[in-house]
Amino acid sequence: MSNKTKGIVFITLSTLSFALMNLFVRLSGDLPSMQKSFFRNAVAFVFALVILLRSEEKFQFNHKNLPLLIMRAAFGTIGILCNYYAVDHLLLSDASMLNKLAPFFAVVISYFYLKEKVTPFQISAVIIAFLGALCIIKPGFSSLTTGPALLGALGGFAAGAAYTMVRKLSLHGERGPFIVFFFSAFSCLVCLPYLLFFYHPMTLQQFVLLLFAGLAAAGGQFFITAAYSYAPAREISVFDYSQIVFAALFGFLFFEQIPDFLSVIGYFVICGTSVAMFFYNQKH
Numbered sequence: 001m002s003n004k005t006k007g008i009v010f011i012t013l014s015t016l017s018f019a020l021m022n023l024f025v026r027l028s029g030d031l032p033s034m035q036k037s038f039f040r041n042a043v044a045f046v047f048a049l050v051i052l053l054r055s056e057e058k059f060q061f062n063h064k065n066l067p068l069l070i071m072r073a074a075f076g077t078i079g080i081l082c083n084y085y086a087v088d089h090l091l092l093s094d095a096s097m098l099n100k101l102a103p104f105f106a107v108v109i110s111y112f113y114l115k116e117k118v119t120p121f122q123i124s125a126v127i128i129a130f131l132g133a134l135c136i137i138k139p140g141f142s143s144l145t146t147g148p149a150l151l152g153a154l155g156g157f158a159a160g161a162a163y164t165m166v167r168k169l170s171l172h173g174e175r176g177p178f179i180v181f182f183f184s185a186f187s188c189l190v191c192l193p194y195l196l197f198f199y200h201p202m203t204l205q206q207f208v209l210l211l212f213a214g215l216a217a218a219g220g221q222f223f224i225t226a227a228y229s230y231a232p233a234r235e236i237s238v239f240d241y242s243q244i245v246f247a248a249l250f251g252f253l254f255f256e257q258i259p260d261f262l263s264v265i266g267y268f269v270i271c272g273t274s275v276a277m278f279f280y281n282q283k284h
Helices: 003-027 033-054 063-089 092-099 102-113 120-137 147-171 176-197 204-230 233-255 261-283
Strands: none
Touching: 003 033, 003 204, 003 233, 033 063, 033 176, 033 204, 063 092, 063 147, 063 176, 092 147, 102 120, 102 147, 102 233, 120 233, 120 261, 147 176, 147 204, 176 204, 233 261
C-alpha cells in the first residue's frame, strides 16, 4: 500500500477506536470529566510504556523535538478536557459538532504552520463532509454563545492543532509510541491532582468500562499517530468523519437509536466524499 492508503486505513481504525471509547464512556455513567480523562490516558500510557521498554531505543528522542512534544501534549490535553466539559454541559449533538471541527482546523493549521499545499478539491471535500456531519448531528445553535460552547469549539481547535503537531513530529523522525507516551504521561499528570482530591467512587462495572474506554482510546491514539505520520492532513482528515457512522451504528445496537432521514443523507454524503477523496488521491 502507498503511504496515503496506509494513512486512510489508520485514520479509519482510529475513528472506530474513538467511537468505541465514547460508547464505553457513555455506558460508564455519571462520573467527573477529569476522572474519565485520567483513565482514558492512563491505559494509553501503559501501552506506550510497554512498547518503548521492548524497543531498542527505549526512551531516546530528539531533544530538539521537545517543544513540539510539549505543544502536542498540551493541545491534546486541552482538546480532551474541553470536549468532555462540552459533553457534560451542552446538548450531545452540539458537543459532537464542535468536536468535529478538528479535521477542518487540522487542514487549515497544516496550511499555515507546515506550509502544506491544499487544493480546492481537498478543501471542498472537508467542507462537504462537515456539512454531512451537520445533517447527522443536527445541532441547535441557541447555546453557541455560552462558555461551554466556546470551550467545545476551543477543544476542536486544540485537537486539530494536536494532529498537526503529530504530523510535524513524524516529519522530524520522532517515533509514534514515544509521542503517545509523552502525551499520555502529560495528560495523566494534569488530571492527577483533581483525581487525588476529588475522586468519585466507582462500581466494579464502571471501573471495567473505563478500562475498556482507555484501551479503545489507546488504540485510537496509536492509529491516529500512525495515520498522520504516513500522510498529511489535507489528504486523510476527511476520513475522520467516519466516526459518526460508527457512532450511529453503536447507538442503534446499544441504545436503540434509529437515525432519521437527514442522518441517512449525512451518511451517504460522508461516505461519498471519502470515496471521492480516495480516488482523487490515487489519481494525483
